[in-house]
Amino acid sequence: xxxxxxxxxxxxxxxxxxxxxxxxxxxxxxxxxxxxxxxxxxxxxxxxxxxxxxxxxxxxxxxxxxxxxxxxxxxxxxxxxxxxxxxxxxxxxxxxxxxxxxxxxxxxxxxxxxxxxxxxxxxxxxxxxxxxxx
Numbered sequence: 813x814x815x816x817x818x819x820x821x822x823x824x825x826x827x828x829x830x831x832x833x834x835x836x837x838x839x840x841x842x843x844x845x846x847x848x849x850x851x852x853x854x855x856x857x858x859x860x861x862x863x864x865x866x867x868x869x870x871x872x873x874x875x876x877x878x879x880x881x882x883x884x885x886x887x888x889x890x891x892x893x894x895x896x897x898x899x900x901x902x903x904x905x906x907x908x909x910x911x912x913x914x915x916x917x918x919x920x921x922x923x924x925x926x927x928x929x930x931x932x933x934x935x936x937x938x939x940x941x942x943x944x945x946x
Contacts, residue, residue, distance in 0.1 A: 828854070828857075828943060829857075829887065829888050829922065829941055829942075829943040829945075830850075830853050830918055830919075830922055830941065830943075831921075831922065831925070832850070834918050834921040834922060834925070835849055835850050835853065835918055837921075838914050838917045838918050838921070839914065841914075841917075842910055842911075842913065842914040842917070843910075844910065844911065844914050849911075849914055849915070849918070852905060852907065852911060852915060853915060853918060855905055856901055856905060856915060857942070857943050857946060858946070859901075859904060859905065860942060861943075861946040866889065866942050866943070866944055866946065867944075869942075870889050870891070870942065873891060873893060873897075877893060877894065880892055880893050882923065882927050882928075882929045882939075883926075883927045883928075883929075885944075886944070887943065887944050887945050888926070888941055888942060888943055888944055889940075889941070889942045889944060890922075890923045890926060890927045890929070890939070890940075890941050891923075891939065891940045891941075891942070892923075892929065892933050892937050892938070892939055892940075893937065893938055893939075893940055894936060894937060894938070895936055895937060895938045897938065897940065898912060898915070898916050898938055898940075901915075902915075916938055916939075919938070919939050919940055919941050920932065920933075920938070920939045922939070922941040923939035923940075923941050924939070926941070
């Protein structure tokens with residue numbers, strides 16, 4: 813997996829928003845090493861926190877898209893956004909299609925498991941879970 817955007821990723825631990833069981837299941841399904849997927853997911857969260865910041869990006873998305881916020885907790889934002897937002901993240905992290913699909917799937921499973929949202933958003937939308945504790 814390729815990761816740039818600050819190059820400070822560390823593999824996530826049990827205290828992160830994204831459940832390790834989701835990461836391992838998705839890694840198996842997409843034939844990716846689980847630790848590599850975890851590192852990429854951490855790099856994604858770190859990149860958002862570094863620029864522009866979780867609170868700022870959620871604020872911008874709430875202005876830009878109609879009702880993207882599914883839920884907000886002390887530790888996380890759960891959003892439904894147009895699918896193209898992942899294209900930008902994938903490009904910033906230099907992910908290939910399979911790697912990006914795996915990242916998106918972990919986020920989908922996280923939002924579906926942690927909120928009352930449907931298991932799958934409509935065909936033009938995607939789920940994003942952002943950690944507010946970083």
